[in-house]
Amino acid sequence: MLAIAVPLLAVPSPAQAGTQAAPGFHVTDGRLLDANGEDFVLRGVNHAHAWYPSRTPQALKDIKAQGANSVRVVLATGDRWTRTEAADVAAIVTECKRNRLVCVLEAHDTTGYGEQAGAVSLARAVDYWLSVKDVLQGQEKYVVVNLGNEPYGNSGYATWASDTQNAIVRMRDAGFDHTLMVDAPNWGQDWTFTMRDNAGKVFAADPDRNTVFSIHMYGVFDTAAEVNDYLNRFISQRLPIVVGEFANDHSDGNPDEDAIMAAAQRLGIGYLGWSWSGNGGGVEYLDMATDFDVSRLTAWGRRIFDGPDGIERTAREASVFGPGPGDGSTGGDCAVTYRLSDWGNWFNADVTIRNTGTTTVKGWRLDFAFPGEQKLNQAWNARATQQGSQVRAADEAWTETIPAGGTVSFGFNGSSAGTNGVPAAFTLNGGNCTLS
Incomplete structure (x- = not known):
């Protein structure tokens, strides 16, 4: 998102897949489980590290203080924005772990490929992941790899399924055992239902059966009926789905954030709101904290953290971090x-x-x-x-x-x-x- 972006099928049953041993997060029967086999539901927000790298340590700390259990971090491959080097990736993961946050790392340079000038392909994003593989191996308990942000605009998306399958296979062949997250085309909103109608075969193409699908909900999802219909189609086929981005307003229409959060809570699926701070170019209203100041939450920030079905009330830490303060049965530590x-x-x-x-x-x-x-x-x-x-x-x-x-x-x-x-x-x- 930021100022740069606007913002399942009959296959061999995925419900029977994903039960093999995994070193970290893994998908079983359509659910995301952590390395201990405990159900984990993402409840967090997006942070624009690629454009504000010096803000990251404090931002993650503040996001955690608001109750989040996860954060989706914007990285750059170096094709459109300054490359997030391997050492930076390692430091981000360390900060996530220090704050007991699950790290969803995403390559942003793919945003709007086929329509946005300068955007790169999923294949190029895989090249990036391979280049930082050494700092991600061994972090499967704490990191989910989001292959590429909004990998197609509203042109050229017909190859989304084959391109995504190829990207997943390359990652597995290279030795990545992480849960992989894949974004929908159409600037993430899948109004053509390309991801929805091909998710089954994409999931089956993953030899680890460890792929999660991510829908971005903005103006396309402005009614509860649209939100529920889309999510329920994945749930009914036991295919893992998360809302990887959404907000309470957008230039392409007013998304129904109440319906999104209520549906996510009812269905037990994850959501990651856009975004903590730093939006510009006319979409400053997407900020949850004004100028990265946790004491100046916006209306959107107060809504997602403290409102009905919000993060503070629904987030649960991943069990891989061990017991935290107050986890005992006698009143807390x-x-x-x-x-x-x-x-x-x-x-x-x-x-x-x-x-x-x-x-x-x-x-x-x-x-x-x-x-x-x-x-x-x-x-x-x-x-x-x-x-x-x-x-x-x-x-x-x-x-x-x-x-x-x-x-x-x-x-x-x-x-x-x-x-x-x-x-x-x-x-x-x-x-x-x-x-x-």
């Missing part, structure tokens, strides 16, 4: 002390988080609800935002680590009307904490 100083119509709160577990927490978010008419004003040693009564505090660079048995503290002030009080419950990175 954290305790919170909330010291309130109330002066009538304004107040201070000093908050201490204790890590009661046995492993270090690196990167955290603390969620709670004000019990009355409190309004957050200013925070220190944390970045805090409020929506309604809900408050989320996330670490600063100097407070991101909570050693096993250790603590971090932050504070904030605000105004209040009526009776003030201590929040009844706290969650750290999604796990319940005790109140001490």
